[in-house]
Amino acid sequence: MSTDQLVIxxxxxxxxLIVGTGKYASNEIMARAHEAxxxxxxxxxxxxxxxxxxxRESLLDFIDTSRYFILPNTAGCYTAEEAxxxxxxxxxxxxxxxxxxxxxGDERTLFPDNEELLVATKALVQDGFVVLPYTNDDPISCxxxxxxxxxxxxxxxxxxxxxxxxxxxxxxEIIVEGAHVPVIVDAGVGxxxxxxxxxxxxxxxxxxxxxxxGATDPVAMATAMRLATQAGxxxxxxxxxxxxxxxxxxxxxxxxxxx
Amino acid sequence: xxxxxxxxxxxxxAPVTVSALLARLEIxxxxxxxxxxxxxxxxxxxxxxxxxxxDRVEIVNFVGGGGPGSxxx
Numbered sequence: 001m002s003t004d005q006l007v008i009x010x011x012x013x014x015x016x017l018i019v020g021t022g023k024y025a026s027n028e029i030m031a032r033a034h035e036a037x038x039x040x041x042x043x044x045x046x047x048x049x050x051x052x053x054x055x056r057e058s059l060l061d062f063i064d065t066s067r068y069f070i071l072p073n074t075a076g077c078y079t080a081e082e083a084x085x086x087x088x089x090x091x092x093x094x095x096x097x098x099x100x101x102x103x104x105g106d107e108r109t110l111f112p113d114n115e116e117l118l119v120a121t122k123a124l125v126q127d128g129f130v131v132l133p134y135t136n137d138d139p140i141s142c143x144x145x146x147x148x149x150x151x152x153x154x155x156x157x158x159x160x161x162x163x164x165x166x167x168x169x170x171x172x173e174i175i176v177e178g179a180h181v182p183v184i185v186d187a188g189v190g191x192x193x194x195x196x197x198x199x200x201x202x203x204x205x206x207x208x209x210x211x212x213x214g215a216t217d218p219v220a221m222a223t224a225m226r227l228a229t230q231a232g233x234x235x236x237x238x239x240x241x242x243x244x245x246x247x248x249x250x251x252x253x254x255x256x257x258x259x
Numbered sequence: 260x261x262x263x264x265x266x267x268x269x270x271x272x273a274p275v276t277v278s279a280l281l282a283r284l285e286i287x288x289x290x291x292x293x294x295x296x297x298x299x300x301x302x303x304x305x306x307x308x309x310x311x312x313x314d315r316v317e318i319v320n321f322v323g324g325g326g327p328g329s330x331x332x
Contacts, residue, residue: 019325020323020324020325021322021323021324021325022323022324022325023323023325024323030323043324043325044321044322044323044324045321045322045323045324046292046319046320046321046322047319047320047321047322047324048265048266048317048318048319049265049286049291049318049319049320051264051265051267051269051284051318058290058320059320059321059322059323060290060321070321072321073324073325075324075325076324085294085297085299086319088294088299089292089293089294089299089317089319090292090321091292091299092292092293092299092300092301092302093290093291093292093319093320093321094292094321207325208325209324209325210325213325
C-alpha cells in the first residue's frame with residue numbers, strides 16, 4: 001500500500017482515513033482511538049477560550065502534532081463571514097494554512113449552505129488557504145468548488161452524526177468521475193462497511209468523527225475503520241466483477257456425475 | 260474602561276497590551292489566536308497591540324470537533 005498514497009495540495013498522507021476529535025468520553029480514549037485508526041490527519045474545531053474556567057485540559061496536549069497533521073475546521077459557522085474569520089484565527093493559532101471549510105445552512109440537518117460555502121472558498125483560496133470544503137453529495141456543487149480553487153471536495157455520505165452510510169452512491173460515483181481534485185466522503189459513516197463502500201466507489205479518502213467516537217468501544221471501531229478503509233480501497237483498485245441478475249457457475253459446467 | 264471579551268463585557272483599569280491581557284487571564288499565548296476589532300493578530304504582535312476602551316477581543320483555541328454540530332459555539 002505504500003505506493004498508493006493520498007495526495008492533497010502536494011502533501012502526501014499515508015492513510016486515507018481522516019478522523020475527528022469531538023464527542024469522546026475522555027481525551028485518553030480519543031488518543032488511543034487516533035492511534036488505532038492509523039490516520040495521519042486529524043480535524044479540530046476552533047472555539048472561544050473559556051475565560052472564567054481556565055482549568056480545562058488543552059486538546060493539543062493529547063495530539064502529537066509532530067506525528068499528526070492538524071486540519072482545523074470551521075464547525076458551527078453559519079455564514080461565509082464567520083467561516084472566513086474562524087479560518088484566519090485557526091491559521092494564526094496554529095499549525096498550517098489548511099482548513100476544512102464548513103458553512104452550515106440548517107441546525108436540524110447540518111447540511112451545508114453551498115452559496116455561502118462557495119463565497120468563503122473563493123475568499124480563502126485568494127487568501128492563500130488550502131481549502132477542503134464540506135459539501136452536499138452534489139456533482140455540480142463539487143465542480144463549482146473545484147473551479148473556485150478547493151484543494152479537495154468533501155461530499156457528505158449522509159447527515160453529520162446520522163450513521164446512515166452512503167445514501168447516494170451514484171452521485172458519489174459521478175462526483176469521483178468528474179473531479180480533478182481528491183474526493184473525501186465527509187459525514188454519515190456509521191460503521192466499517194460504510195467506509196468500505198465509500199472507498200469502493202472510488203473516493204480518495206473518508207473523514208469521520210461520530211462513527212468512531214460514538215461507538216461503544218471507540219478504539220475497536222477505529223481499528224475496524226482503518227481496516228475497512230484499506231479493504232475498500234484495495235477492492236476499488238482490484239476492480240470488482242460486474243453485477244448480474246442470474247447466477248454464473250463458478251465450477252465447470254460439464255463432467256458432472258450422471259451427466 | 261470596558262472591553263468586549265469573547266462577547267462579554269470585561270472591565271480593565273487602563274489600556275493594556277494583548278500580552279498583558281493574556282497574562283492577566285492566565286492564558287498561554289502559544290495556545291491561542293486573537294482577533295482584535297475583527298482583525299486577526301499576527302503572533303509576534305501581541306506585545307505591540309494595545310487594547311483600549313470599547314475594543315472587541317476574541318480569544319480562541321482548538322477544541323474537539325469533527326464536523327458541524329459536533330461542538331456548539
